[in-house]
Amino acid sequence: MSVTEAGTGQNGHVGRAMKRKEDPRMITGRGRYTEDINLPGMLHAAIVRSPEAHARIVSIDTSAAAERPGVVAVLTGEDMADDFEAGLASVWSPPGVEVRKPDNWPLKRGEVKQVGDPVALVVAASRGAATDAAEEVIVEYEPMPAVVDAEKALEEGSPLVWESFGTNKTHDWGVSGGDIDAALAEADVTITKRFVNHRTSGAPIEPRCSIGEPRGEGMTLYSTTQIPHIARFILGLVLGIPEDKLRVVAPDVGGGFGAKLQVYPEEALVLALAKRLDRPVKWTETRSEHMTTSHHGRDQIDYVTLGAKRDGTVTGCKAEIIADLGAYMQLLTPFIPTLGFPVMGGCYRWPAIDIKITGVFTNKMCTDAIRGAGRPEATYWVELAMNSLADELGMDRLELRRKNFIPKDEFPFQTALGIVYDSGDYHGTLDKLLQKFDVDAFRREQEELRGQGVYRGVGFSTWVEVCGLAPSRAVGPQGVGLYAAFYESANVRVTPTGSAIVYSGTSPHGQGIDTSFAQIAADILGIDPDNVTVLHGDTDQGAWGWNTYGSRSLAVGGEALARAARKVQDKAKRICAAMLEAAPEDIELADGKYQVRGSPDKSMTMADIAGAAHIPPQELPADIEPGLEESSFYDPENFVFPFGAHACVVEVDAETGKVSVVRYVAVDDCGPAINPMLIDGQIHGGIVHAIGQALYEQVVYDEDGQLVTGTFVDYALPTAAEVPSFETDRTETPSPVNSLGVKGIGEAGTIAATPAVAAAVLDALAPLGVKELDMPMTPMRVWEAIQAAQGSPAGGGGA
Amino acid sequence: MSTSVHVEVTVNGELREADIEPRTLLVQWLRDELGLTGAHVGCDTTNCGACTVHLNGEAVKSCTVFAVQADGAQVTTIEGLGSAGALHPLQEAFWEKHGLQCGYCTPGMIMAAADLLQRNPNPTDEEIRHGLEGNLCRCTGYHNIVEAVKAAAGAREEVSA
Numbered sequence: 027m028s029v030t031e032a033g034t035g036q037n038g039h040v041g042r043a044m045k046r047k048e049d050p051r052m053i054t055g056r057g058r059y060t061e062d063i064n065l066p067g068m069l070h071a072a073i074v075r076s077p078e079a080h081a082r083i084v085s086i087d088t089s090a091a092a093e094r095p096g097v098v099a100v101l102t103g104e105d106m107a108d109d110f111e112a113g114l115a116s117v118w119s120p121p122g123v124e125v126r127k128p129d130n131w132p133l134k135r136g137e138v139k140q141v142g143d144p145v146a147l148v149v150a151a152s153r154g155a156a157t158d159a160a161e162e163v164i165v166e167y168e169p170m171p172a173v174v175d176a177e178k179a180l181e182e183g184s185p186l187v188w189e190s191f192g193t194n195k196t197h198d199w200g201v202s203g204g205d206i207d208a209a210l211a212e213a214d215v216t217i218t219k220r221f222v223n224h225r226t227s228g229a230p231i232e233p234r235c236s237i238g239e240p241r242g243e244g245m246t247l248y249s250t251t252q253i254p255h256i257a258r259f260i261l262g263l264v265l266g267i268p269e270d271k272l273r274v275v276a277p278d279v280g281g282g283f284g285a286k287l288q289v290y291p292e293e294a295l296v297l298a299l300a301k302r303l304d305r306p307v308k309w310t311e312t313r314s315e316h317m318t319t320s321h322h323g324r325d326q327i328d329y330v331t332l333g334a335k336r337d338g339t340v341t342g343c344k345a346e347i348i349a350d351l352g353a354y355m356q357l358l359t360p361f362i363p364t365l366g367f368p369v370m371g372g373c374y375r376w377p378a379i380d381i382k383i384t385g386v387f388t389n390k391m392c393t394d395a396i397r398g399a400g401r402p403e404a405t406y407w408v409e410l411a412m413n414s415l416a417d418e419l420g421m422d423r424l425e426l427r428r429k430n431f432i433p434k435d436e437f438p439f440q441t442a443l444g445i446v447y448d449s450g451d452y453h454g455t456l457d458k459l460l461q462k463f464d465v466d467a468f469r470r471e472q473e474e475l476r477g478q479g480v481y482r483g484v485g486f487s488t489w490v491e492v493c494g495l496a497p498s499r500a501v502g503p504q505g506v507g508l509y510a511a512f513y514e515s516a517n518v519r520v521t522p523t524g525s526a527i528v529y530s531g532t533s534p535h536g537q538g539i540d541t542s543f544a545q546i547a548a549d550i551l552g553i554d555p556d557n558v559t560v561l562h563g564d565t566d567q568g569a570w571g572w573n574t575y576g577s578r579s580l581a582v583g584g585e586a587l588a589r590a591a592r593k594v595q596d597k598a599k600r601i602c603a604a605m606l607e608a609a610p611e612d613i614e615l616a617d618g619k620y621q622v623r624g625s626p627d628k629s630m631t632m633a634d635i636a637g638a639a640h641i642p643p644q645e646l647p648a649d650i651e652p653g654l655e656e657s658s659f660y661d662p663e664n665f666v667f668p669f670g671a672h673a674c675v676v677e678v679d680a681e682t683g684k685v686s687v688v689r690y691v692a693v694d695d696c697g698p699a700i701n702p703m704l705i706d707g708q709i710h711g712g713i714v715h716a717i718g719q720a721l722y723e724q725v726v727y728d729e730d731g732q733l734v735t736g737t738f739v740d741y742a743l744p745t746a747a748e749v750p751s752f753e754t755d756r757t758e759t760p761s762p763v764n765s766l767g768v769k770g771i772g773e774a775g776t777i778a779a780t781p782a783v784a785a786a787v788l789d790a791l792a793p794l795g796v797k798e799l800d801m802p803m804t805p806m807r808v809w810e811a812i813q814a815a816q817g818s819p820a821g822g823g824g825a
Numbered sequence: 826m827s828t829s830v831h832v833e834v835t836v837n838g839e840l841r842e843a844d845i846e847p848r849t850l851l852v853q854w855l856r857d858e859l860g861l862t863g864a865h866v867g868c869d870t871t872n873c874g875a876c877t878v879h880l881n882g883e884a885v886k887s888c889t890v891f892a893v894q895a896d897g898a899q900v901t902t903i904e905g906l907g908s909a910g911a912l913h914p915l916q917e918a919f920w921e922k923h924g925l926q927c928g929y930c931t932p933g934m935i936m937a938a939a940d941l942l943q944r945n946p947n948p949t950d951e952e953i954r955h956g957l958e959g960n961l962c963r964c965t966g967y968h969n970i971v972e973a974v975k976a977a978a979g980a981r982e983e984v985s986a
Contacts, residue, residue: 045920052928053916053935055863055903062862154846231867231875231963232929280865280929281963313868536927536964703923710966711926738872738961746967747958751950775966 037618039545039555043703046541047555057278060235060250065306068237069098071299072156073292073309074146074163075318076138079174079389079731080187081167083136086146091162096155098303100163102146103133109298111266114289116355120364120507125197125385127355128188132264132291132298138167139187139353140389141733142318144291149299149307172389172731176350177327179386187353187387196351196360196385201367203442204378209342213333217414222800223403225325225350225725226718227735228396229743230535232280233311234320236293238300244271245300249293252282253573254533256357256510258565260289265297272297276563279535283715284395285320286535287575288357314736322725323396325350326363328407332415338429340415342378345370345407351385352392358399359392360385361508365576366400368445368492372408373452373669374430379442389731395575397715398773401491402780406801409487409781424465427488428453438664438762447490447667448761448769451695455757456488459671459693462753468675476793481678482688483792485785486671489778493770494581494666494763513661514578515569516586518547518594520654522640524633525557528591531571532583533563537772538704539579543587545700546766550591551598552615553632569657577668577770580700585764586660593656598635601654604647605630605638666761666769670694672713674782678790683809685721685787691753692778696771697760705771706754712775713752718744719776720783724802791815832896836861837905845892852876852887855902863903863932867961874960877933877940878902884940886933886959903932906939915939915977924973926964934960938974947978 051057088100113130134143146163150156171185178184179194187194210216237248245267251257254274262269279286292309299307311320329346349363358365363383371379416426432439434451441447465484472482495501498511515531528547532539544558551558561567571583599613602620606613612623621629630638638646639654646652675689692709699705722742726734735741760767780801787803788796795815799807829844836859845854855861855878864887867873876887879901907913915935918924925931934957941948941956948956953974954967962970 046923048928049920049925050909052925052931053903053912053919054907054909055861055932056909057863057928059862059865059929061866062856064857154848229963230927230929231873231961232865232927233867278928281927283963313870313873538926707923707926707965707969710968711964712966714966715963737870738868739870743961743963745958745961746954746970749967751968751971752966 037549037552039548040700041698042545042701044541044545044555044701046538047544048538048540059232059278059280060237060248061310063237063248063277065237065239068306068308069149069151069303070153070156071296071307071309072148072153072160073144074160074165076141076143076145078138078167078169079141079172080170081138082170083138083145084166084168087164088146090164091148091159094155094159094162096151097148097159098151099149100146100159103131103135106133106298107135109302110264110294112264114264114291114294114356115260116359117357117509118361118507119509120199123197123199125355125360126191130354132294140391141731142391147295149303153310174388174390174727174729174731176348176386176388179388187389194387196387198382198384199364200382201443202380203444204342206342206344206378206380209378210331210333210344213341214336215415215418216331216333217411217418218331219411219414221328221330221407221410223324223326223328223406224801225322225393226396226723227317227322227725227741228283228285228320229316229741230281230283230285233313233316234286234290234292235308235310236296237306237308238296239306240300240304241273244273245297246273246275247293247297248275248277250279250286251276252279252286252533252535252575254563254565255531255571255573257289257293261294261297264294273566276533282535283397284323284399284575287395288321313738317736317741318733319391321356321394322352322391323393323399324403325393326403328403330407330411332411334415334419338419338421338426340374340376340430343371343376344380347381347383349383349385350388350390350393352388352390354392356392356394359394362393362395362400363403364400364506366404367443368665369401369490370404370408371441371443372405373432373488373490375432377442390727397712398776401773401777402716405489405491405777406781410784413785424456424486427456445492446664448664448763449759450490450667450669451757451759452488452669455669455693455695456671458755458757459673459691462755463673463691479680481680481790481793483676483786483788483790485674485782485789487778487782488671490667490669491774491777492665492667493577493773494662495576495578496582496662497664498661512572512582513659514583514586515571515657515659516583516590517568517657518587518590518655520551520594520632520636522636524553524631524636526551526553527559527561528587529561529568530583530587531569531573532579533571533573534579535574537579538701542580542700542704543584546584546588547591550588550595551632552618552620577772580768581666581764581770582660582662584768585766586658588766589658589660590656593658594654597654597656598632600650601635601639601646602630604650662763664763666763668694668696668769668771668774670774670778672778672782674779674786676783676786676790678787678808680794680812683805683807683812685803685808687717687750687783690750693755693757694771694774695757695759696769696774697767698758699756700768705756708771709754709775710752712773713779714744714749715776716779717749717783720780720801721803830893832893834895834898834900836900837902847891847893849892850888851890851892851895854892855887861902861904865929865932867929872961873930874937875930875933877936877960879936879940884937903936906935913939914980915973918973918977918980922969922973922976924965924969930960930962934962934970938977941974942978942981946981
């Protein structure tokens, strides 16, 4: 796997496990993250946050804070009322549906609606001085009743998060296809279950940080963001700054997982402060601030009914979903449960599907996109409902899946909900999984171990997901109702000496796009990937982009890049033809050389052609402009639908309730690999994210709305010691949607794995009588479930 | 006003002197005063290990050490472990085995792994996993980090053999 094995100008870089171009700076401590940036004259902001979940602000006394050494300004929401022309935006307005959107000012005025609401801030010469002074801001609150449980919030007489709406319901949204009543009536067997997708945190290891910098007539924002262009668009409106005067830079970003797919109040605040004070202002999040005020994910209750004929043919599925959205509507808050709908039906031919989603305000941090965003929730209940149905039918769980898989010769396949799955081979990934994982051998071993008091279980997940967001017509204002478009841009510029600078509108934060995009460009241009530099994340450097989320970078941004690079290749061929006095259609690119077909001795390298394009040694034909640079804006016709089959084996310690993942096998399909090493890395990380959700992680509020899990001491991310190494493999079913045939893989592991892990735990616990258990399946919960099932008084199950 | 304290610390082989506020954390001093931004802050509660450096040859979480506690000591940061032209075997192995994605936990992870290999030059997978459980990574799922540490241990074996 040597990076330099290919000589200059060799093709065949796509498909190689090429080492990353990003790594040399990162492994030597020379990455440049936002917090690493310090500007001359820079001030530091600290934010005063509400300790109350719901309260009226009676008074704010800033006088003591203002007298602290080093303090430059102490400001409240009222003080900054004129700094903002609009509140923070929530961009989902589905046609025909009213979504209640409260005011969302960067600094709150009048009332607070959740713990952590920003009510005042201090700007000082150092972070320490600002933090010290923030402690001296005295805020008097008049507490109001809080509601933290979404189902209780919908009850008559519940405290209201927003009095003015007269209800805690944010909106109702639904989608259906087929005749669900007839489908369930004709079913021989139905199961009805309640599933809980609990609240989690994205928890990138890099906390958020933002720096606002005055710059001549304009402003620069450096920020830990996944979405520099979208942030510029929205912050420009919030602050009343024209977009040409606002530059947003996302330097190296230390993980996002959706938590940085947001336009946050602090980004607006540092810009407003820099404008007010005419000095750079930096704010860095503490981890507790991250847990409190970086948006959360999931938090749904799903009531699901699934019906089937006696032979296992599913007739239909009905789901009612209650989504806890928290107190405010941020960027995509109300949309996230809806984002799961294209895969509410999984890999299966379900002829009738009826989905109803109800959003609810509570006095908690808002939920929004966290890795998978709607699809992990959907996949969790789809897969566990299939397990329950199989059990009810007395049918093997994998057999039920095979019975209902969409066969590979039926793609593109239109689901009951009108979604067109692009390509798939669900039997293929499951078959390959079962070659690696011998179910019969496991069952024998399981039985033997049970005799020794060792409880092992296996869980499967056959998953499909929807990603590559795009396409604008489906997701935009006239489609599902996001006020946005989802094409992607790319610009390919070849320098006079024949190296390439690629600017992508995507904005990666760990995905390895500097490398995979260089591989794509290198092959199409006929140069070495070492001579390709990929730029992104700076709104002043390239065209508008729609940035990175929804596993879209490669399937949308990569295709845009391929299209721009092909335009450059086409022009290079025309220049080459002119130089070699041949017809453009006779020029072919082979082994890094542009040569006349049939006359390989007549050839030019990209460096030769780039030289001729910039400093023509002879006059170029009139129809060829000088220079060698092309752009593309690509809006796909459809989403892409990666899929796969996972098996998880766990062992449960019945004495302590501790669950250990002892084996994990994953076979995934995201189309042809650009860089297989990067795919494996995404799968590994995604699975561990899901293991965390299934076994350890949960954002917990008490009944008064106080956050209980405010640090990594209380919110348990999996460490290396909690997870195994993984057995991964792939099949490659190309997507017909884009010319590369690629699908996204960034969220796949997280979407796939929670049902496999949960099912494995329940399988392990079956001989102990435990039939139901919600995630996270912590030792306490597992132990209590065992005690209850065994009828021990310790578990409250009665003696 | 707080009083300043004079410290003399050898950082990456170079003697550095400063008058600092006693409450200054070692990681703050390294990052904000010395410009050694390879050590990162991720959690404030000594859980994540992104700030790991070596203090007198042993891994410490530099968010949990006051800079004044390092007075008279030797500190090695990721910047002092190796450089682009002369990578430490662990840096090489993390690159080779795709042991990093966003790179934020990576300097701390490498410094912790270096400490582990000093104490246990030929660790098992299990020993690597437990040896690194004080360092959180949200991207890689740890699989390739374990592979990288094993590869680096193997490379050291080869060199010493």
